[in-house]
Amino acid sequence: MDRSGMNVRVMCRVNGANVTIEAHPMMRLLDALRSKLRLTGTKEGCGEGECGACAVLVDGDLVNSCLFPLLHAEGTAITTIEGVAAGGRLHAVQEAFLACGGAQCGICTPGMVLAAITLLERNPNPTEAEVKAGLAGNLCRCTGYMRIFEAVVSACRR
Amino acid sequence: MNYKEYNLIVMVVSTIGQPVPRKEGRAKLTGQARYIDDLVLPGMLHGATVRSPVARGLLRAIHYAPGVPWPEFTIVSAHDIPGANCVTLPPVFSMDAALARTEVIWGDDNVFKQYLVTRGNVDAVWTEAHVIVDGEYETGAQEQLYIEPQGMVALTDAQGAVTVWGSMQCPFYIHKALAALFNVPAAKVRVVQMETGGGFGGKEEYPSIIAGHAALLAWKSGRPVKLVYDRAEDMVATTKRHPSRTRHRTAVSRDGRLLAMDIEFTIDGGAYCTLSPVVLSRGTIHAAGPYFCPNIRIRGRAVATNMPPHGAFRGFGAPQSIFALERHMDRVAAAAGLTPDEFRRRNFIQTGQTSAVGQVMKEPIAMERLLDRALVLSDYHAKRSRFADANRHSTRIKRGIGFATFMHGAGFTGSGEQHLASVVAVEALSNGRVRVLAASAEIGQGTNTIFAQIAAEALGLECDDVEVAQPDTATVPDSGPTVASRTCMVVGKLIETASLDFRHRLETAGLLTSRYTPAEFRAACAAYRARHGDLRIAAQYRPPEGLRWDDQRYEGDAYGAYAWAVYVAEVTVDLDTFQTQVDDFVAVQEVGRVINPPLATGQIEGGVAQAIGWALFEDIVWRDGRMVNAQMTNYIMPTSMDLPPIRVFFEEAPYPNGPGGAKGIGELPMDGPAPAIFNAVANATGLNPAHLPLTPEALMELMEKAEPDGP
Numbered sequence: 001m002d003r004s005g006m007n008v009r010v011m012c013r014v015n016g017a018n019v020t021i022e023a024h025p026m027m028r029l030l031d032a033l034r035s036k037l038r039l040t041g042t043k044e045g046c047g048e049g050e051c052g053a054c055a056v057l058v059d060g061d062l063v064n065s066c067l068f069p070l071l072h073a074e075g076t077a078i079t080t081i082e083g084v085a086a087g088g089r090l091h092a093v094q095e096a097f098l099a100c101g102g103a104q105c106g107i108c109t110p111g112m113v114l115a116a117i118t119l120l121e122r123n124p125n126p127t128e129a130e131v132k133a134g135l136a137g138n139l140c141r142c143t144g145y146m147r148i149f150e151a152v153v154s155a156c157r158r
Numbered sequence: 159m160n161y162k163e164y165n166l167i168v169m170v171v172s173t174i175g176q177p178v179p180r181k182e183g184r185a186k187l188t189g190q191a192r193y194i195d196d197l198v199l200p201g202m203l204h205g206a207t208v209r210s211p212v213a214r215g216l217l218r219a220i221h222y223a224p225g226v227p228w229p230e231f232t233i234v235s236a237h238d239i240p241g242a243n244c245v246t247l248p249p250v251f252s253m254d255a256a257l258a259r260t261e262v263i264w265g266d267d268n269v270f271k272q273y274l275v276t277r278g279n280v281d282a283v284w285t286e287a288h289v290i291v292d293g294e295y296e297t298g299a300q301e302q303l304y305i306e307p308q309g310m311v312a313l314t315d316a317q318g319a320v321t322v323w324g325s326m327q328c329p330f331y332i333h334k335a336l337a338a339l340f341n342v343p344a345a346k347v348r349v350v351q352m353e354t355g356g357g358f359g360g361k362e363e364y365p366s367i368i369a370g371h372a373a374l375l376a377w378k379s380g381r382p383v384k385l386v387y388d389r390a391e392d393m394v395a396t397t398k399r400h401p402s403r404t405r406h407r408t409a410v411s412r413d414g415r416l417l418a419m420d421i422e423f424t425i426d427g428g429a430y431c432t433l434s435p436v437v438l439s440r441g442t443i444h445a446a447g448p449y450f451c452p453n454i455r456i457r458g459r460a461v462a463t464n465m466p467p468h469g470a471f472r473g474f475g476a477p478q479s480i481f482a483l484e485r486h487m488d489r490v491a492a493a494a495g496l497t498p499d500e501f502r503r504r505n506f507i508q509t510g511q512t513s514a515v516g517q518v519m520k521e522p523i524a525m526e527r528l529l530d531r532a533l534v535l536s537d538y539h540a541k542r543s544r545f546a547d548a549n550r551h552s553t554r555i556k557r558g559i560g561f562a563t564f565m566h567g568a569g570f571t572g573s574g575e576q577h578l579a580s581v582v583a584v585e586a587l588s589n590g591r592v593r594v595l596a597a598s599a600e601i602g603q604g605t606n607t608i609f610a611q612i613a614a615e616a617l618g619l620e621c622d623d624v625e626v627a628q629p630d631t632a633t634v635p636d637s638g639p640t641v642a643s644r645t646c647m648v649v650g651k652l653i654e655t656a657s658l659d660f661r662h663r664l665e666t667a668g669l670l671t672s673r674y675t676p677a678e679f680r681a682a683c684a685a686y687r688a689r690h691g692d693l694r695i696a697a698q699y700r701p702p703e704g705l706r707w708d709d710q711r712y713e714g715d716a717y718g719a720y721a722w723a724v725y726v727a728e729v730t731v732d733l734d735t736f737q738t739q740v741d742d743f744v745a746v747q748e749v750g751r752v753i754n755p756p757l758a759t760g761q762i763e764g765g766v767a768q769a770i771g772w773a774l775f776e777d778i779v780w781r782d783g784r785m786v787n788a789q790m791t792n793y794i795m796p797t798s799m800d801l802p803p804i805r806v807f808f809e810e811a812p813y814p815n816g817p818g819g820a821k822g823i824g825e826l827p828m829d830g831p832a833p834a835i836f837n838a839v840a841n842a843t844g845l846n847p848a849h850l851p852l853t854p855e856a857l858m859e860l861m862e863k864a865e866p867d868g869p
């Protein structure tokens with residue numbers, strides 16, 4: 001089935017670079033990032049907005065890219081996990097995850113790191129309950145979350 | 159040379175016991191780690207599997223819907239099956255139906271496998287018992303729910319070579335399956351593990367099927383084929399934890415000692431035998447727990463039903479039988495007029511005593527010390543009385559505290575490790591570093607990091623001087639499957655042995671003295687390679703001295719070593735919403751020496767979280783033999799909001815046959831949380847919860863049954 005006639009051109013900024021993506025308007029942002037831009041750090045865990053593995057920042061907001069149609073991305077600034085370690089230097093949150101053991105299998109990690117960064121940007125000194133609530137949209141099956149909480153707490157001390 | 163000797167000789171800072179950061183951690187944190195769905199090959203097609211919509215039937219024909227350009231598809235099927243429509247046969251959906259044999263779907267009794275363990279004579283002691291306590295306990299299926307769904311990419315060539323990349327725990331299982339499927343020599347098949355987003359047993363056996371499907375499509379289409387499941391397919395099609403039912407009859411003497419344990423342990427194997435016999439075996443052996451009892455009978459059975467086949471999941475049968483036992487032990491203690499802790503103290507197995515399967519326990523056992531420590535850390539006694547007081551004045555909120563005491567055998571059961579005969583190798587690279595070669599998969603548990611630590615320690619190097627090869631059957635030896643808490647203890651020990659031999663080789667070649675710097679070590683490797691071409695030392699498993707197992711009699715040293723633990727759970731039960739919340743969790747264990755504290759702690763925390771999910775939330779809804787809640791939306795695993803602080807403590811008692819003294823750890827934390835939580839709920843409510851998961855609906859039902867005329 002040739003659907004190319006229905007394609008649209010969407011222009012946005014991804015990790016600081018201007019990009020144009022030509023695809024079906026309802027293509028999931030997740031797929032556009034992974035297959036059109038080959039930014040495969042963004043993961044798919046459920047495809048229905050439950051796990052947060054696909055989380056990216058759109059204009060600074062944490063969104064599940066599996067629920068986000070490409071058309072909505074027009075004119076936005078998107079940050080994926082590939083854009084977090086600026087110039088190869090790990091972000092404080094990434095450093096803290098590494099030191100505390102916040103990543104195990106790593107599949108939830110990109111989304112979890114972006115959720116933690118968003119949380120700390122909005123609330124630099126969160127309470128334990130605020131950390132838990134801030135990460136509640138990101139499922140991790142490996143860690144039991146304890147090392148992740150520790151990483152977030154230690155990142156705010158950095 | 160044993161561990162103690164070399165530790166004295168090598169004067170380098172020890173890496174074992176250090177919080178070395180995860181080797182592939184940076185790649186995972188920056189999104190650079192490559193998982194199977196990140197792999198794209200030129201001209202790649204996408205594959206899918208079509209399955210039977212009925213639980214039991216005969217495939218008579220395949221119909222292709224009109225309006226689809228079928229010639230554009232490559233289809234692999236068993237299209238030579240003659241006949242017309244599908245015929246439905248009466249399916250078997252429960253263990254009871256299977257055992258009633260109204261429909262016989264396997265052999266002549268629907269039983270895949272059974273074991274009988276006997277010590278002494280249980281039937282001779284019932285009459286002299288002070289108390290006899292009966293109990294029946296059930297557990298439901300559980301989905302592994304690794305966050306990365308399963309998947310494979312396959313490529314074949316005209317010469318009959320088959321290559322598969324994928325998410326997996328056991329590269330050589332897939333290797334063997336593909337060689338048989340294509341009827342090609344082993345050398346024609348290559349299996350490569352990609353970064354794997356969790357396994358928990360779910361990627362032990364099933365990946366062979368996906369690899370087969372993808373490889374058949376690649377072979378027929380002549381193109382690379384990617385077959386990655388979406389979440390729903392992964393949940394519906396792949397194996398889960400076996401549901402179980404355990405019946406106990408226990409006799410206790412006047413002085414509170416176990417006289418007889420009669421245990422019937424049944425698991426639902428599903429429609430195909432798969433791993434059920436070995437899951438049953440581990441569950442059966444663990445069914446009598448860390449106790450000594452002179453008269454024991456355990457009857458283990460895995461039955462055939464038309465449910466999807468159940469398979470490996472962290473703990474492998476032990477969490478099921480330990481759940482029943484530890485819940486039961488609290489009830490036996492009460493019937494005997496003893497506190498749960500005092501009853502256990504009187505019955506813990508001691509060094510020198512013989513277990514249910516005839517294993518004389520040789521290692522030091524510290525159960526009483528673990529229990530003391532866990533009860534202090536959780537403030538058990540004070541809380542027990544404080545909650546009892548508070549509960550008297552509260553009709554809605556009930557609080558309770560409970561614990562479980564248990565052990566978990568590391569490595570394959572019985573003679574399993576001997577049959578596996580695993581091999582690892584350590585080699586010198588041209589870049590001056592050393593590389594560990596093994597098929598053991600990093601699936602999040604830290605294999606890469608601890609392997610590097612073990613090798614570095616034995617070689618007197620820094621962790622960064624050691625690389626760990628990506629499991630690729632073309633380059634690594636078969637170190638066995640990544641299962642059974644065996645990677646650290648068994649495979650790690652082989653790496654330690656190979657590394658010590660490696661150093662010894664350099665010493666006997668006159669290239670290295672007993673003290674050296676990393677630069678001198680590199681020079682010695684380079685000199686050796688210049689002289690001999692390469693330097694690669696392998697080590698193969700040999701059972702530790704004195705380990706005996708009799709397969710025929712199902713008796714002997716079931717495991718080389720056990721990890722021992724006491725877990726305490728504190729709960730709040732809300733009798734309006736029937737919600738159970740875990741408020742605090744203390745996990746105290748002895749796992750030999752801890753190689754990497756943050757990684758080990760993370761293993762325990764993750765296992766406890768998974769077990770809390772199993773105990774309270776994770777409920778698979780079956781309809782006509784199919785999982786109907788195959789979504790993260792309605793199959794509920796713990797989120798960051800649902801867990802208590804999980805407080806982890808290690809007692810360290812080095813095990814002489816483990817690397818640096820380490821034992822297995824991965825499965826242990828799955829065993830204890832469920833019974834500890836159930837015992838806490840019993841303490842809070844006075845009820846006897848015996849069926850897991852204890853969802854609010856289940857608790858409400860239990861409550862209503864307990865007080866039929868209640869408000």
Ligand code: FES
Pocket residue numbers: 043044045046047048049050051052053054055064065066067
């Ligand atoms: S993949 Fe988007 S939320 Fe799970």
Ligand code: FES
Pocket residue numbers: 102103104105106107108109139140141142143305355356602
């Ligand atoms: S680290 Fe594996 S799911 Fe979070």
